[in-house]
Amino acid sequence: MGTGSSDSETKALVDPLVMQQIGQLELMSRVVVDGFLAGKHRSTHKGGCCEFAQHRPYAPGDEFSRIDWNVYARSDRYFIRQFEEETNLQAFLALDTSGSMRFGMSTKTKYEFAQIAAACLSRFLLHQRDAVGLAVLTEPAPISVPPRRHASHLRSLLYTLLAHKAVGAGELATQIKAFVPRMKRRGLLIVFSDCFGNVDELCNAFRLVRARGHDLIVFQVLAPEEANFDFRRWSAFHSLENQRDRVRLDPAAVRDAYLRNLQRHVEMLQESITGIGGDYVRITTDQELGAVLAHFLRSRKARQARAGSHAGRVVVS
């Protein structure tokens, strides 16, 4: 794994243009994540002294060292100082390697597009001192790279990305369910997939991710041909996941029904993901990746800032 990939190939994954557009942005987890190191994310571990949060009355059992003696001097009462403690993010990038991700006619394949997106996000997260792990959702069991926060970890992530190809059939929901237990700490799961398959099972898997307290971002990657299905001539479509699946039809004749089915699928998926508090991004491979990611990060940060003013901060004393 990873031995066959050269440095040039791995560098090619981190698109400088993409990095230029998203480099100044921060991926902030909207939920509290557990981290080992102080970072930009709020930690569930209270008691650090990085940022003052509030005072509370002293209660028996509190450490004397946490009493704010200045307040005591002014008010003759004991108050305990509480601080917000910042921690680093533990993010997992999960790539769907089912055969359908191999599709690409006028653009890169969906898998190549997802590889680049994952590589750029990895680079970005490591740059902001977050721990980044990788999950290759493949049969029979997902392959994961544990999260690390040092910069040299990027290389192993990229090697792993390049070492796998999109091939064969695969149930994304099953693989996500199998992978989720490996995320020991609460963190961020970023999924790159076309999200084809049973939408109910897929939503159940995402619901499980959220139930374990992980933040969830789903990038649904589609090819433009899949999105508009603008074929004119009679064609024989054969499945990229199962060679025995082959249909001959007049594309123009089934375009209506096809697009309705696809529309219904993506709407259910989007509704389900956003309904459980995850982020859903639908992206086609003919789009400019940097612009999409930059917009996503900006809008996420803006929403996080607004959410911070409404939601109560988690403080530690």
Added chain:
Amino acid sequence: MSFLSMAFLLATPLVTLPFILHFWDRRRDVEVPWGAMQFLQTAQTQQSHSRRLREWLQLLCRALALAALILALARPLIPGAWLGAKIRTETVVLLDNSMSTARLRHGSSRLGQLIELAKSTVQAQSPHDSVRFMTVSPKPNWLTPVPVQIDSDGVRDLCNKIDQVAPTQDGSDLLPGVLAAVQLDHDPMFQLRRIVVVTDAQETSWPQDDSPSWDHLQERILESKIDIEVEVIGWNDGDARTYNVSVARLEPTRSVIGVDGTVRFLATVENRSEKATTSIQADWWQAGELIESIDVPPIEPRAVHTLMWEHSFDRAGTYSVACKLKVDDELPQDNQAVTVVKAVQRIPILLVDGGEGFSDTDQDSYFAAAALGRLAPSDPSRWKSVFAPRVVRPSQLATMTLAEYQAIVVPNLQSLQDSAVEVVSEFVRQGGGLWIGLGPRTDVAWFNDRFFADGDGLSPVRLSYVVEDDDEEPATFINPYLAIHPATRQLVDQDRLDVGDVRVSSRMRFDQQSMKTDLSVLLGLTNGQTLAVEQDFGQGRVIVQAIPLRLQWSDLVQSHAFVVMMQDWLAYLTEPRSSRHNLRPGEHLDLRLRDTTQLTATLQKPNGNQIELTGQQDGDEIRFHTAQTAASGLYELELGLSGRKIPFAVDRSPAESNLATVSRQRQQQIINRFASQRHGLSNDRVPTATLPIWSALLIGLVGLMFLDLLLSGAITRQRFSVGAIQPSETGSPISSTPLPIQLGTARRVAEGMTPQDVSSNQERVAV
């Protein structure tokens, strides 16, 4: 059902073209590796039956449209009985208005009876039929260029036109008229063409020995696309007891004469009756003015008498001269004949004399000039011919302007310069006359090389050698009876002329091998050899004579006939340059004038009609030309508004004066001939009404194309009514795509919370 253009039905397999293209397009499908199979498979099962139905309906529309187009091009006709239609008849009435129909019997003319028959034929047609009308004399002429629909106005107008038909002075052209009626374009609205020939059944109208015309007519009838029925009406019983005297021919001895010169007119009076004529008076008219009346002696039945009248004109001009008989017979139209003569002051000609320095009688031109009365110009009492010669030397020919002369006479040919030969050749090509007398100074080799030129030169014969008198015994004389030629018509009159006494002692022998079988010979010799030949060269004429026009080799110039010969042959040679005023029917009228100020003229025809002519510049002359001379009689060409009228006469066929009608047996033969032709086409078939339906097919084609457009629009709308799945807008919040969030948080948003509030609450719940 029948088709007018059956060949288009060969394209019927093209009807399957839409289906072939459809299935061929399906077969050449494209292999597409595909990821989203789950949606595709589902979509395939959802493909609506109505949509398939529309597609097949569209294919069917296209196939039917092609079928309609092919059928429309094939022009189908369906039996009229399918739609209850009746047979529609196209009747063509041919009225014989030849001169013979003008005969009077019991106070009424035969043409009047025929007109009544024609009118009753027209009035008997059904309202849904049509009628065309044609007169057949002198040539077939449509009185109604387009078919006349049978209604009250149409019948009345047509009958009025028929009433105005007048007899001509010509025969009828019945078979070509029937042929023209047969060859009319077939109007598919009609199922039967009925050709009704209304004729007086004159014998000359139905030539018995004209088998090629009958065969041609029969072929055309058999090839016709419509059933044709020919009917002849107006037959009357053959009646040989007719009384008719006619002027069969009137002609002058010369058409161009000199002023004050005497011209002789010969009128051939023919008694076409079975009884002798009595007390007939012939009146001679000049330009509408009675000049003289003479009595015609009794003429035996079926006999001919020639009247001769001499006249002179004291002024130059073109005169019409008519001979009219005062006789009470059945056909007054043929009791007169007209001819035209032209009186001129002089006709310039050239005499080429190579005997320079000789005495008068030894000069080549001496006897020719003497024959033209030009030896003593200062003596006005001496007779002078209209031909005014100018004597020139052979060396002058090359540099002269010959256009002002009508003819060139070379009495004793000697070698000419090549340039002179060219000039003379061009002169003859333009209509000039050339008379060559061969003599002892003629170089045989030079003549054969320059004048015969292997048959392309001026001479129609090659010369062999000079035949001396000693070579032949007994003595050789001119034989005036060897050939009959217009130029020798007077020479053969042995009672008055002595041409048969002219001894020829030497002559130039013509090469027999070079003489064509149809060579025109003017004079011969008693030994059977040829003395003078002539040919047309370009627009002019050339006479080559084996002896010179001088007192050498023969005593021709000493004979009385020599003067007549000079006059007649020069008249013959100068004729092409003169405008012909006596024409045969159909011969082109051609008038050349040096007065270039007259650019328009009006031609009045014998029937009173007038046509306008425009003169065309031709060199330094104005030329008026027309071919509308089919009718016999006197034509008058009025130049501009000057009132000056130039007469032209078109000869009448004397055969039309024969009033004999076809016998009953012959009538039956003609009827049977037409009947057999009709039965040849439809022996077992009765004409049936057919209706063309290609108009309906074309309308159907338009309807099918419109339906195809509608179906195409519907299918296209159905195909592209659903837009593509759009990616998340990069310019709007990606994760908060309105639809899902609103669906997932609809209730809470309804409570006044923003989606972000919902997310924050969820975070707190998670914590």
